[in-house]
Each structure stands twice: as structure tokens, then as C-alpha cells.
């Protein structure tokens with residue numbers, strides 16, 4: 048059976064790290080409040096010379112090197128972002144030019160924090176349909192540019208960064224095939240007002256700032272994520288105990304704990320990076336995945352569940368055998 052097999056990962060963070068203590072010098076907040084409510088201790092903020100495309104390009108270069116392939120052999124680039132360099136063209140085309148694989152398919156997907164899951168789902172479908180053989184899938188964001196730094200309820204929660212993976216179409220045989228086993232994606236546009244940006248090209252003509260009703264988003268996140276994970280496991284006919292690693296969207300340590308508890312997945316099987324780089328939206332799942340592969344926790348053959356939920360609402364999950 049033709050499967051999309053993960054052959055490399057990479058990630059990249061901006062140079063400047065900003066701790067809670069540093070933030071508390073300019074925002075009416077405290078390290079205690081942020082740690083207790085979210086688990087966040089640090090985030091990275093892009094400098095003037097760092098953009099979504101520069102972060103994405105560095106993460107992509109590392110993923111391509113880890114895969115041991117030439118950039119020119121990539122025939123599909125999908126970049127998930129809500130903070131593109133420009134309204135158009137797609138930031139994926141800038142990354143393509145930086146990497147020197149001009150000519151292949153390249154486009155962005157916008158599903159905010161679930162963007163990477165959406166990009167993985169589209170790449171997998173295109174590989175299995177024969178439209179591409181090697182896909183570079185990237186999640187990259189510079190959320191610092193759309194934060195309202197006067198709004199302490201949101202500005203302390205987010206950070207910038209990028210993560211990337213390379214998927215390759217391979218004929219897999221045997222009872223434990225590698226690759227993406229199942230992906231489920233959902234959206235419910237009725238909840239726009241709970242998490243959105245108050246600007247855009249066709250409404251205000253401005254970029255706008257992020258607005259969120261955090262408590263309501265929290266409640267929906269736990270319910271939606273538990274449900275979508277359950278439907279992925281039902282599709283592949285496996286039990287939650289079979290999951291070796293849960294790699295969730297890193298929004299809030301309390302959401303991660305509550306979701307894992309609801310699913311009966313022990314805490315030591317959950318990859319947590321939200322303490323180090325806060326919520327990096329579409330970048331958070333590939334950043335966490337790369338972290339746990341690089342430190343040796345996730346190994347070849349492991350069953351890994353990726354999941355995310357974000358503005359829209361959008362949410363999704365993908366089960367991969369490494």
C-alpha cells in the first residue's frame with residue numbers, strides 16, 4: 048500500500064528568547080500567573096530581520112538534511128501559517144525560492160493552530176493520489192506581529208517559530224506499515240468570535256490583532272480534541288493504549304493534561320514543549336515532534352498521534368507510524 052512516510056524533521060526558533068519575568072516588566076502580569084494558568088515559562092520573538100519565511104526556510108533546511116535528500120527532489124511544499132510574509136503571494140513560494148526547488152507545487156494553508164494538521168492531511172492525500180512523491184510540510188508563524196501587546200490576556204500566551212517535516216510516498220507492506228495511517232479534520236465556523244483577528248485585506252484593509260475568549264476556547268478544545276482522537280483510533284482499529292506518543296498542539300499545559308486524562312493516556316507519553324516556546328500556532332506540533340525525535344524519545348516504529356485545535360474553530364488529528 049502507498050503510504051506517506053515521515054523521513055525527516057526540523058525546527059527553528061528566532062534568536063531572541065523572552066522569559067515571563069522579562070515580559071512582566073512591560074505587561075501587567077507575573078511569572079506565577081503565567082506558569083500556573085498555562086505552564087508557559089518562555090517564548091521566542093522574531094527580530095526585524097526574521098519573518099515567517101526565514102524561520103520556515105531554516106526549519107525546512109534542517110528537515111531536508113535530516114531526510115538525507117536534495118531540496119531539488121521535493122515536488123510539493125505546503126506551508127501552514129496565519130502570519131504570512133505578505134497577503135500574497137503564498138509564503139510557501141518564497142520558501143521554495145530560498146531552497147532552490149523552483150517549479151514544484153507550493154501553496155499556503157490557513158487553519159490557524161490546526162494548520163499543520165490540515166497541511167499534513169492535504170500532503171498525504173496528494174501523495175496517495177500520485178500528485179507528488181516528496182512533500183515538505185511546514186508550520187511557521189510570527190504571531191508576535193499580530194498580538195495586542197496591551198492585552199495581557201493574550202499577549203503572554205504566544206510566540207514565534209517554525210517546524211517542518213518531509214513526507215515520502217513509499218510502498219509499505221507487512222502488518223505494521225510505516226507512514227500516516229489516518230487523518231481526521233474538522234471545522235465549525237459558528238465560533239469565529241471566540242478566536243479571531245480583528246482585521247484583514249477585505250474588511251478593514253489592515254492586519255489586525257488577535258482576540259480570544261480564552262475560557263470558552265479551552266472548553267471546546269478538550270471536547271473536540273478527545274472526540275477527533277477517538278475517531279482516528281476507531282478508523283485504524285487500535286486502542287488508545289497503543290499510542291506510544293501524543294504530540295499535541297502546545298497552547299496550554301492544562302489543556303494537554305485534561306485531554307490526556309480524558310483519553311486515559313499517561314502524562315509521560317505526552318510531549319510537552321509549551322513551557323519553552325509558548326503557543327506558536329501552526330508551528331507548535333512540528334516543533335514538538337522535532338524536539339522529541341531529536342532527544343531520542345520518539346523512535347522508528349513508534350505510533351505517534353498529532354493533534355491540534357484553533358481558530359475557526361478548526362481541529363484535527365493524525366496517526367503516524369514512524
Ligand code: UT7
Pocket residue numbers: 075076077080081084085160199200201203204260261262263264265268298299302326328356357358
Ligand atoms: O491555540 C489556540 C487555542 N487557544 C487556547 O487553547 C487557549 C485556551 N485558553 C486558555 O489557555 C486559558 O483560558 C487562558 C490561559 C487564556 C486563561 O486562563 P483562565 O484560567 O481561563 O483565566 P481567565 O481568562 O478566566 O482570567 C482569570 C483572571 C482574570 O482576572 P479576574 O477577572 O478573575 O479578576 C484576568 O483578568 O486572570 C486575569 N488575567 C491575568 N492576570 C495576570 C488574565 N490574563 C492575565 C495575565 N496576568 N497575563
